[in-house]
Amino acid sequence: MICAMGLDLKDACVLIVEDNVRNYALLARLLSFMGVKQTEWRRSGWHVPEFAHDAMPKVDLILLDIHLPDEDGYKVLARLREDEHFRQTRIVAVTADISSVNLSRAQSAGFDGFLAKPIDVDHFPDQIRRILEGEAVWDLG
Amino acid sequence: MAQQAIDSVVESTAPRSAPRSLPTLGMRGGLGRTLLIAFLLLAIVPLSLLTLLTYHEIQRDTRQKSIASLETVVALKEAHLIDWVWGYERELGLLADALGRHADPVAEMAAVQARDPTLRGLVLVDRNTGQVLASTDQAWSEPELVEPLLAAEKGLVIASVSSEEAQPLLAISYPWDERQLIALPDWTSLQRIVAAPGASWEGSVTHLVLSDGWILTEEGLAFVPTGELESVSQGLAEVWQREDGSGAYENLAGEPVFGAYRWNPALQVGILAEQSQRQALEMGNTLTALVVGATLVVALVTAAIAALVTRRVTQPIVQLTETAAWMARGKLNQQVVISRNDEIGILARAFNRMAAELRVLYENLEGKVAERTRQLEAANERTSYHLIQLATSAEVARVATSIRQLDALLATVVQLIGRAFELDHASIYLLDKRGEWAEAAAFSGEGGLAGQTLPDREAVGGPSLVGRVAADGQRCVVRGSELVGQTAGKGLGSVASRSAACEMAVPLQVRDRILGVLELQSGRPDDFGENEQVVYQSLADQISIAIENARAYALERETVERLRELDRLQSQFLTNMSHALRTPLNSIIGFSRVLLKELDGPLNETQNADLTVIHESGRQLLGLINDMLELSRLELGVAPFSPGDVNLYEIIEGVVATTRALARGKAVQIYEDVPANLPVLYTDGQRVRQVILALLSNAVKYTEEGAIHLQACTGDGQVTISVRAMGLAIRGDELEHIFGEPGPPSSTRSAGPGGGDDVPSFGLAISKRVVERLGGQIWVKSVEETGSIFTFTLPIRPAPPQKTDRGNSDEPLD
Numbered sequence: 029m030i031c032a033m034g035l036d037l038k039d040a041c042v043l044i045v046e047d048n049v050r051n052y053a054l055l056a057r058l059l060s061f062m063g064v065k066q067t068e069w070r071r072s073g074w075h076v077p078e079f080a081h082d083a084m085p086k087v088d089l090i091l092l093d094i095h096l097p098d099e100d101g102y103k104v105l106a107r108l109r110e111d112e113h114f115r116q117t118r119i120v121a122v123t124a125d126i127s128s129v130n131l132s133r134a135q136s137a138g139f140d141g142f143l144a145k146p147i148d149v150d151h152f153p154d155q156i157r158r159i160l161e162g163e164a165v166w167d168l169g
Numbered sequence: 170m171a172q173q174a175i176d177s178v179v180e181s182t183a184p185r186s187a188p189r190s191l192p193t194l195g196m197r198g199g200l201g202r203t204l205l206i207a208f209l210l211l212a213i214v215p216l217s218l219l220t221l222l223t224y225h226e227i228q229r230d231t232r233q234k235s236i237a238s239l240e241t242v243v244a245l246k247e248a249h250l251i252d253w254v255w256g257y258e259r260e261l262g263l264l265a266d267a268l269g270r271h272a273d274p275v276a277e278m279a280a281v282q283a284r285d286p287t288l289r290g291l292v293l294v295d296r297n298t299g300q301v302l303a304s305t306d307q308a309w310s311e312p313e314l315v316e317p318l319l320a321a322e323k324g325l326v327i328a329s330v331s332s333e334e335a336q337p338l339l340a341i342s343y344p345w346d347e348r349q350l351i352a353l354p355d356w357t358s359l360q361r362i363v364a365a366p367g368a369s370w371e372g373s374v375t376h377l378v379l380s381d382g383w384i385l386t387e388e389g390l391a392f393v394p395t396g397e398l399e400s401v402s403q404g405l406a407e408v409w410q411r412e413d414g415s416g417a418y419e420n421l422a423g424e425p426v427f428g429a430y431r432w433n434p435a436l437q438v439g440i441l442a443e444q445s446q447r448q449a450l451e452m453g454n455t456l457t458a459l460v461v462g463a464t465l466v467v468a469l470v471t472a473a474i475a476a477l478v479t480r481r482v483t484q485p486i487v488q489l490t491e492t493a494a495w496m497a498r499g500k501l502n503q504q505v506v507i508s509r510n511d512e513i514g515i516l517a518r519a520f521n522r523m524a525a526e527l528r529v530l531y532e533n534l535e536g537k538v539a540e541r542t543r544q545l546e547a548a549n550e551r552t553s554y555h556l557i558q559l560a561t562s563a564e565v566a567r568v569a570t571s572i573r574q575l576d577a578l579l580a581t582v583v584q585l586i587g588r589a590f591e592l593d594h595a596s597i598y599l600l601d602k603r604g605e606w607a608e609a610a611a612f613s614g615e616g617g618l619a620g621q622t623l624p625d626r627e628a629v630g631g632p633s634l635v636g637r638v639a640a641d642g643q644r645c646v647v648r649g650s651e652l653v654g655q656t657a658g659k660g661l662g663s664v665a666s667r668s669a670a671c672e673m674a675v676p677l678q679v680r681d682r683i684l685g686v687l688e689l690q691s692g693r694p695d696d697f698g699e700n701e702q703v704v705y706q707s708l709a710d711q712i713s714i715a716i717e718n719a720r721a722y723a724l725e726r727e728t729v730e731r732l733r734e735l736d737r738l739q740s741q742f743l744t745n746m747s748h749a750l751r752t753p754l755n756s757i758i759g760f761s762r763v764l765l766k767e768l769d770g771p772l773n774e775t776q777n778a779d780l781t782v783i784h785e786s787g788r789q790l791l792g793l794i795n796d797m798l799e800l801s802r803l804e805l806g807v808a809p810f811s812p813g814d815v816n817l818y819e820i821i822e823g824v825v826a827t828t829r830a831l832a833r834g835k836a837v838q839i840y841e842d843v844p845a846n847l848p849v850l851y852t853d854g855q856r857v858r859q860v861i862l863a864l865l866s867n868a869v870k871y872t873e874e875g876a877i878h879l880q881a882c883t884g885d886g887q888v889t890i891s892v893r894a895m896g897l898a899i900r901g902d903e904l905e906h907i908f909g910e911p912g913p914p915s916s917t918r919s920a921g922p923g924g925g926d927d928v929p930s931f932g933l934a935i936s937k938r939v940v941e942r943l944g945g946q947i948w949v950k951s952v953e954e955t956g957s958i959f960t961f962t963l964p965i966r967p968a969p970p971q972k973t974d975r976g977n978s979d980e981p982l983d
Contacts, residue, residue, distance in 0.1 A: 146791065
């Protein structure tokens with residue numbers, strides 16, 4: 029599959045920050061069905077940039093859970109945004125707290141999108157594709 | 170101080186006496202002038218009256234004298250005149266005799282004329298014919314000339330001549346037999362009689378008044394027309410009317426004169442004597458001048474004497490007054506120097522004596538003032554002490570209400586008391602919970618500074634002062650040696666500072682419960698008297714109440730904190746619970762969907778059906794959990810609300826469109842009756858949307874066939890929105906609980922065609938809480954047994970000046 033931006037989903041590098049292994053498994057499964065080959069997983073925001081520097085030459089998309097141990101998704105986002113390595117990276121919030129208040133908070137915090145949990149399996153591939161094409165996706169479920 | 174008081178007395182009286190002293194000094198002119206004027210009036214008025222009277226008397230006298238003299242002159246002149254006429258008559262008689270003896274008339278007549286030079290001529294006339302028989306002068310021989318003299322009686326004849334301007338004729342007629350002798354004397358001879366100086370009184374003028382307007386004066390004959398009788402002088406006028414008299418009037422020249430006049434009927438001549446009033450009164454005026462002059466001199470002398478006497482009287486009075494003024498200003502060592510033996514001398518001596526007594530009195534007064542000032546100072550001190558007590562009480566009361574922290578409160582109070590009453594030391598002990606120990610809670614002053622360690626606590630009921638008072642609740646004072654004994658003995662009450670002369674302990678108690686002890690030490694041995702003890706007791710009572718309040722406040726705060734923490738925990742629990750429940754659901758829903766989408770391989774029909782049940786149930790469970798969480802948040806008041814300007818019409822349109830999509834495939838029609846001009850509301854649009862959606866979904870869900878009406882209208886300051894579902898029947902006993910418990914009406918649930926869809930819903934319960942939170946009301950009514958109307962209202966109110974988002978402090982959920 030070729031995206032409009034010229035990014036082949038096969039070449040896309042996606043980082044999932046998610047404390048629940050089953051949620052990660054679901055996301056990873058769905059991404060792999062879409063053809064994404066390179067999917068990395070971190071259980072928390074701890075040392076995420078350092079990890080990416082070492083293990084990922086490029087990061088196209090980060091699916092970032094908000095409810096994380098130690099520090100929440102907003103703090104992780106702030107650190108990622110300061111890092112030159114993630115300048116081209118799309119960062120999307122994935123959360124179960126789907127109030128409009130949280131949505132607008134995510135918008136103003138600098139996320140590129142907002143996906144509600146539980147993941148809508150039917151729409152997920154399309155949403156990811158749109159995000160990678162540069163479109164902001166704000167889905168309250 | 171006494172001196173000050175006196176000074177202040179002097180100062181306070183001085184400015185009051187200053188303006189008063191001015192009129193006293195100004196009296197210098199007043200009394201003197203009055204006396205002088207009185208003197209002059211008394212002397213001059215009688216003198217003036219006397220002078221006036223004298224002048225009048227002299228005037229009257231002079232006039233009477235003058236008139237009397239004039240009358241005499243008139244009488245004299247008359248006598249002269251008669252004499253003069255008679256002289257001529259005698260001469261003519263002699264001549265007649267001579268003529269009777271047939272002498273030569275002419276010669277005889279010439280001889281007579283020769284003897285009398287004033288005689289102008291003699292004429293002898295025949296009485297019957299009027300013929301001139303003889304005359305001494307040829308001029309008289311014309312009969313026309315003597316015609317007016319004919320037939321005249323014997324005597325003086327003054328005959329007017331025919332021509333008016335001509336002087337009348339003066340003649341003496343002497344008829345005898347048939348003849349008549351007429352002597353024609355010159356007017357000058359008569360004039361001589363008139364002007365005769367010897368006969369006239371000094372300064373008088375005599376006139377001979379003839380009958381027809383002629384007057385003979387010293388200068389000669391003059392004619393005054395009788396027609397002007399009114400305008401001529403009174404004398405002339407009366408004489409012409411043949412009257413006698415006298416008076417004061419104006420003469421022909423207009424000069425005021427005295428006059429006397431007499432008409433002689435025999436001679437047919439009036440005699441008028443006049444004298445100028447000015448001349449007559451000249452002498453009287455001289456006399457008057459003399460009298461007035463004398464009066465003036467007397468008046469002047471009197472005035473001078475009066476001035477002297479006045480001065481002699483007023484000067485010492487002024488001197489006395491000035492001295493009195495000085496004394497009024499506080500200069501009491503004044504002495505009046507008047508060495509006289511009269512009344513004023515007596516007055517001065519009395520004044521000096523009075524001044525001396527006043528000095529003595531004043532000195533006494535100074536002593537008294539000093540004494541009173543001392544008393545006043547003492548009273549002042551007492552008052553200020555009371556004031557300090559009052560102020561301290563007020564301050565303690567203020568502190569008690571303003572400081573709620575017990576430690577801060579007690580520290581402030583002991584500082585306050587120590588400072589206000591200048592105590593060496595003040596401390597507060599509080600009993601511990603078991604009432605065994607009195608523990609030092611706050612202290613001020615030397616006790617804590619001088620290196621002596623303050624005992625942390627005293628045993629209640631122990632030998633120390635604090636211990637005793639804490640046990641029996643009676644205030645107690647220890648002084649001097651007692652204090653030393655106590656200090657030397659065991660438990661040295663509390664730590665008495667080195668300089669402390671007495672110590673007092675006051676129990677802090679509310680009702681009969683002892684809270685602690687207020688302990689005070691003072692360096693003044695006579696402190697803590699009965700009165701002061703009462704004051705300290707009242708302070709202690711205030712402190713006790715403050716302690717109680719502070720403790721109650723602390724307890725209350727603790728409770729509030731605990732409740733708040735409980736709320737927070739509950740909210741946290743809910744959040745965690747829902748997160749914990751949702752995380753596995755996430756997998757159930759997600760993976761079942763993955764399977765259903767045959768991403769892991771194809772499914773047979775049965776597998777598909779089973780998996781669908783799993784997936785749908787998972788979704789329903791998720792919905793229930795979400796609703797439950799929402800309901801809990803609403804109940805706890807932590808649900809987020811974000812009010813703003815809301816266009817209700819747009820919201821309704823959106824919701825109706827969504828619901829129509831839901832109802833697709835059912836025989837259900839949705840009708841809306843919504844005016845486009847609904848007011849813009851200040852409320853939470855998402856919440857309103859949630860409520861309308863819940864009501865419409867509910868209606869659609871339980872209506873298999875029929876119409877659903879949505880109606881909106883405004884009135885009574887609110888918007889009313891109702892959803893009328895004809896297929897949704899609710900039993901009467903369910904009406905009460907429909908908003909309270911999850912799930913649709915059981916009757917519908919069992920009777921409804923879609924009985925398989927047996928899922929309870931929190932929608933209505935949430936709607937009720939949301940509507941109430943938005944300030945509206947929600948209710949339901951049964952219609953025609955098979956239908957129902959759900960109605961809710963929203964208040965129309967303007968945006969508040971500042972947003973108060975009560976529920977926005979929501980924690981993120983994941």
